[in-house]
Amino acid sequence: MTHTVSTGGTARAGRALTPKAPGMHIDLEHAKAARPVSRSGPAITCDDVKVFYKDFLAVRDVNMQFNRNEVSALIGPSGCGKSTVLRCLNRMNDLVPGARVEGMIRFEGTNIYGEGVDSAEVRRRIGMVFQKPNPFPKSIYDNVAYGPRVTKMQVDNMDDLVEESLRKAAIWDEVKSNLKGSALSLSGGQQQRLCIARAIATKPEVILMDEPCSALDPIATLKIEDLMDDLAKEFTIIIVTHNMQQAARVSQRTAFFTAEADEHGDRTGRLVEFDETAKIFSNPSDERTEAYISGRFG
Numbered sequence: 001m002t003h004t005v006s007t008g009g010t011a012r013a014g015r016a017l018t019p020k021a022p023g024m025h026i027d028l029e030h031a032k033a034a035r036p037v038s039r040s041g042p043a044i045t046c047d048d049v050k051v052f053y054k055d056f057l058a059v060r061d062v063n064m065q066f067n068r069n070e071v072s073a074l075i076g077p078s079g080c081g082k083s084t085v086l087r088c089l090n091r092m093n094d095l096v097p098g099a100r101v102e103g104m105i106r107f108e109g110t111n112i113y114g115e116g117v118d119s120a121e122v123r124r125r126i127g128m129v130f131q132k133p134n135p136f137p138k139s140i141y142d143n144v145a146y147g148p149r150v151t152k153m154q155v156d157n158m159d160d161l162v163e164e165s166l167r168k169a170a171i172w173d174e175v176k177s178n179l180k181g182s183a184l185s186l187s188g189g190q191q192q193r194l195c196i197a198r199a200i201a202t203k204p205e206v207i208l209m210d211e212p213c214s215a216l217d218p219i220a221t222l223k224i225e226d227l228m229d230d231l232a233k234e235f236t237i238i239i240v241t242h243n244m245q246q247a248a249r250v251s252q253r254t255a256f257f258t259a260e261a262d263e264h265g266d267r268t269g270r271l272v273e274f275d276e277t278a279k280i281f282s283n284p285s286d287e288r289t290e291a292y293i294s295g296r297f298g
């Protein structure tokens, strides 16, 4: 097995938050080696996190550390809580009535649910890309400029910021002559890269992606996967995916979740293990992970 070892030398020290099927073949040939946890610590840490929707315990046992400048993948069967956990990492779940988080989620050392923490600032610094491309019905330019404008970000030159964001999302060449054209006229794959450009424009440190390729064809999917490595040089990426090959291709670390029914038949999701991707897919510690990745379960 060949590992593409990256030194992770671009890791940045972030700022603290200001208070306010059997036989399935998973290709590990190109698996990426996990980088050592940077000395300045992980970007996001979850300690004993549980998430409820009203009285329903949706997911528990979430203990994870997401390293800076790595891609981490969350996998597991439907309903095991992947999206729930992802949405809690930037307080997007605050917008879901009845959602409640227990335990501790720290971003750059600060409890993001702590008193005085501004959830809008959390969401700016931890951006999100959704399953279905969701550009605004505006021009390509205005989609990218939207975040910086509404957050009143200090921007020296908006044209430069728009270009830089579109370049980083690997879509500049396809749209540079049509920046005033409607974002809705782009293909699904282009729209998703535009949404990545929109997320990047507010200069986040972390980007969360919930099945970003599930609505895309294989070529558009490959473009996003190719982009992932470059994005990780600058951002910390956490991606939910149903596609195990994709997790093996793009991530350095993988978290496997499952859902088990209790005595009342309520299915609660739980984190089973979180480890280097190569280990999860070749020699997992837990037999439930083994069963899932070999296609015997889920």
Ligand SMILES: Nc1ncnc2c1ncn2[C@@H]1O[C@H](COP(=O)(O)OP(=O)(O)OP(=O)(O)O)[C@@H](O)[C@H]1O
Pocket (backbone or CB within 6 Å): 053, 058, 076, 077, 078, 079, 080, 081, 082, 083, 084, 085, 096, 267, 269
């Ligand atoms: N807004 C909500 N209100 C109530 N329960 C919810 C809500 N969203 C999710 N749940 C429940 O929480 C559990 C976890 O759901 P979640 O969507 O996080 O799973 P998932 O792993 O992302 O699944 P999938 O792979 O199908 O996207 C499920 O039992 C689900 O029914």
Ligand SMILES: [Mg+2]
Pocket (backbone or CB within 6 Å): 082, 083, 084, 240
């Ligand atoms: Mg989901």
